[in-house]
Amino acid sequence: VVDFAKFKNLIGAGFINAQRGLDDSTHAEKDILGKILGKLFRSGNTDAAPSEMKESTLALKQVVDGMQKTVDTDFRTGVAKLLPGLKIFGYPGISDSELSTETTLNVGTILESHTRIRYDQGDGLFLPETYNGLGSRNLIYMLFQLYEFFRDWQSRLIENGIYLIFIEEPEAHLHPQMQQVFIKRINEIVDQFSTTLNVGKPWPVQFVITTHSTHIANETEFESIRYFLTEKNQQRTTRIKDLRKEFRASDLEIDKQFLHKYLTLTKCDLFFCDKAVLIEGPTERILMPNLIEKVDKNLTEELKLKGQFISVVEVGGAYMHHFYKFLDFLELRTLVITDLDSTALESGKYPACEVSKGTHT
Structure with missing residues (x-):
């Protein structure tokens, strides 16, 4: 049995909860x-x-x-x-x-x-904290908390070997661009604390961030992502899957690079959907709402597609193979819709043609 006081000297910890007390439900500061x-x-x-x-x-x-x-x-x-x-x-x-x-x-x-915090507007005018937007206040609060955790680590007689900081859903009230900046710059903030306030001595901090934000998840490197998969059984058990291990093989490096670029640019929500439909291009995307509406007419209310969290992802026919390993990792039921791309055999070649005249696809 390890004495808890000694354990705290070994590992420090800080928590930033999702319920941070910042809301507009009351004007009381x-x-x-x-x-x-x-x-x-x-x-x-x-x-x-x-x-x-x-x-x-x-x-x-x-x-x-x-x-x-x-x-x-x-x-x-x-x-x-x-x-x-x-x-x-x-x-x-x-x-x-x-x-x-x-x-x-x-x-x-x-x-x-x-x-109380006041915002200087110039000419001697100071506005209350509640006059600022919830997103800005949430971001300022998290930065204050990180600073407080850093000073706590600095002020210990015995420095922690590692300092764990758990941040629950940092995306609360933050618009997408602010979410992306936060997750990209959080390590830069740590470096700045160490450089300017600790004579360059590094702060041994590690962040554990839980999120439902596609913007945060897609900005993060695959090596850092742990995916919590809830089993659809009576116990509702949860498995933790390591995306880094899934793409460790050298022959998957091209797939990994393509997927990270794609997820970052398109902000698709494959991490959080229940089912996925992969399509080739904008034509299929335009048709999808009508197709879903027609299918739903023959389904009971609990089976209707419009009531399910289905992500429609536009990937292009030439790139769908990059997604196979990723979809297996997510254990995501997926429908792949491709064009026919009809061709006809002419003199040993297969030029594109009308569907009615096609012999191959």
Whole structure:
């Protein structure tokens, strides 16, 4: 049995949950980012904290200590005037006592509960955090969290051998371009922390990101993807599949390169659909809605195609073979629709011709 305190020294961890408390359901301001500032202050108070963090926290404490002196004099006098003397109650035994007040200021509490983020609009105008879009606020929150985790690692007496950060559905409220930038630059942010705040000493961090976003999944290298496949049985068991292992063979390198480029450019959702239809080009894509509508007329409600998550992927007839291994990995039921491309035998050759005159395809 390993002592948990020793285990935490070996492996650090941080969690950014999907429910981040950023929403438009109320106009009341939340102190989400203030809580992160409170944690940063506590990290800066540790013996192992970097010198610049210690200086910042000390400066904050000195400011609050100066405020405390005012609280102990003028503020206490004002509060005392709000309290009634005990004599007015006329109750035996308590009229000989008098009340006094003591108000203590705590830097951590001030940061966590009474600090709000403002956006400088110029000309002395500062807008509340809630005036910004949910996407921007979500991104700022995640960056603050990453910074707080970095400072936490920096401030430990015993540095972790590895620091795991779990980010649940970072795509919340982010538009597609912002999702792509986030996943592409997350490692650059880590490098920047190490370079500018840790004299180039690398932060041994590893990210575990769960997502339902095609934009994030398609931007990620195959080596980093783990696919969770839920079995359609009574137990609803889940298997974790490693895409890196599936394309490890050297003869699959061309398929892997083609698929990564294709997924990045087209943003198709093969990772998340239940079934797929591979078609050649735009003509078939135009026809597909009508074909599905005609088929659905003869099906019961639970079997109708329009109620299923079916991805229609335009791949071109010459490239369909690149998808076979990938579709096997996803264990995805797939329909392949190709053109007839009719040809007719003429003098040992097979030129294209009308379908009615074709002898081969």
